Amino acid sequence: MSSQKKVGLFVTCLVDMFRPSVATSAIRLLKKCGFAVVVSPRQTCCGQVAFNNGDRDTARNIARELLYEFHDCDYIVAPSASCAGMVVKNYGELFPHPDRAGHLFGHNLYHFDKNEDLPHRADGFRAKFYELSDFLYHVVNFQPSNIAPYVGDRKISYHDSCSSLRDTKTFIAARGLLARAGVAAANLADAEACCGFGGSFTTDFPNISASITDKKCDDILSTAPDILLSADLGCLLHLVGRLSRRGAAVEAFHLIEFLDEQAHSQFLLPLGKELNNAAQKTPAAQQPAK
């Protein structure tokens, strides 16, 4: 029996699809801290898409699955404040204790099997759930290796996601980890403002969304960064997408993969960049494509 503590890594749906390197880096960093890392192949997503669009039952079913899937972990971490915020802030509402259950225009919001005792399960789950950077910084006091050599004299700007500012309140951790890793990041001017992503908001109201994003892009560009970091992939995909459409070249990384020294030594490419197949075959082209 090992004394290793078990950490469940919740791989967010965006990380799974768009940026698996965030998850691999997360596993490396967590292992470095001495944890046994578990990834559940049965996890799907945190249920936020359903919950924010009013589909409470689906959100609850997804959440219920997670409660069971990770129940034997000592901690569960997610490399996203958005998902962590969903769990920490909203799972309590999805599984209310009977005396606190509300009602919506006569619809009872407490309608699941009373034998499962999901409310208590959810409470336990929420207490063990952390945003990854917060977990690394505050819980395990992680000392990342110095990445200053990889950064060189490139300027870094950091974008705080709304969830990290307000839902999980973990925005401090990112700055702390970067400082420990020997690099500093500039804050954006109106750091508390939303980037305009908002999940399905951006497809429901593309024009409003882009207009909000433009303000954020202006704030980013006014700090003249070479590298844009954030701990939320959703914001990053959105911002990089808009910046790229505007023709601005900023290299964007997720905070976690950026902190992982090994990822750097394997020529980690920024978001939205890829070596094309022809170039990949020739050993001379082992440098990031411009």
Place this chain on the structure above:
Amino acid sequence: MSVENFSAAADKAIKNDGLQQRLAHITHEFINKRQAAVNAVPDWEAWRVAGKNIKQHAIEHLDIYLEEFEKNLTNAGGELHYCQTGEEAADKILRICQQHKAQLVVKSKSMVAEEINLNQHFAKNNIKLVETDLGDYIVQLRGDEPAHPIAPALHVGKAMVAETFRQEHKNLPRNRPLESIGDLMAEARGILRKDFLTADVGITGANFLVAESGSVVLVTNEGNGDLVSTLPPVHIVVTTIDKIVPTLYDASHLLRLLCRSATGQPITSYASFFTGNNQTQDGDGAIAFHVLLLNNNRTQLLADDLRPALSCIKCGACLNHCPVYQTVGGASYGGAQMGPIGSAIAPAISGIKRANDLVFASTLCGRCDDVCPVKIPISHLLRRQREWSFLQKTIAPQKQRWLKYFRRASQSPKKFRHASHAVRRMLRFYNRHGMIKNIGLFPPARPWFAKKNLPSPAKKSFFDKVK
């Protein structure tokens, strides 16, 4: 304009450069002033909690306090009228004016009057109604809609105001300067003063109704509220049931929160307390004093989890801090309910079908929750309204379809991987060196590409790798 046209109105507002500039400037001014005022308070958080408790208690005991208010108001010589719907309220006000043979009615800031379309109702019945709040006056002259509950003419620049005055004010000498704010104020004041003195009826809104004294509390910065309520012989207050607070002490605490959150002032220039008519002991007030309490489906909010929405004290802080409001302005919301809290209340008043776009027009960034002086969990209320919209199937059919697919896929890991794989394959088909600029006709994600690119999904997903 109306609630269901939100999207179209918003798109128009985004293209209006002048509006965009003024919105950016004014909302930031509001934000900075509020922040300074809040910083000056040693324990703002405790003030918020106290404010929340006052409103919550009042809303939970609405029946008791409304009765107490009615008793004290009647004792002080006032008359209380309950109105269920907007039409009923507008009609009632019109009838009171007709009883007093009113020719000219002056009005001070009231968003409830906007809600019940009072101005249009008076115009139809040939009674002249003049707005006296400078912002509202400008909006009325221009035939516009208010853009902000406390800064209604936020969307109109100085030069535009001067132009409007030159058009609308007869006998305005051509050489009269209308450059500075002072010039414009003086010009409006000159015209409005005559109306104050000759009006037969004055209409105001209310910020609070005090149960223990039967008083109506009104805050203004221009003093027009005082003139409207004291010069004409008849004073009609039009407001809603949720404005009730138990005591004067409660009202004074909420005033502190309201003014700091709204304009960053410790207190507004005028905080007026009206109690009854002039027949009572102190002899102050109008000869006839009427208070109209509008329900307009607010009791529906009382009966479910949306109840905190009724705690709103209409400071406008959530609007000023809302990325969506900052982009589209108030008129886009198509009614008196604007901004995040407006979107949470609008479905109760206009019906979820008409107000459906409003409840989805939020990034749920939560900044409104943080600045609300009475701690209303606005983003939570918006989610609740979305749930209602989902149950009522008022979401656009295409989106409903995609939510259905999501529902099916997300509850089975196998289906979820399949779906995610298919989406990834599809997106990667359009991948050019890691960036997708356009995805042809693939429908659900198309709006994404209207204004931005998308970094390409990975060649192999994480779960493909660990499989």
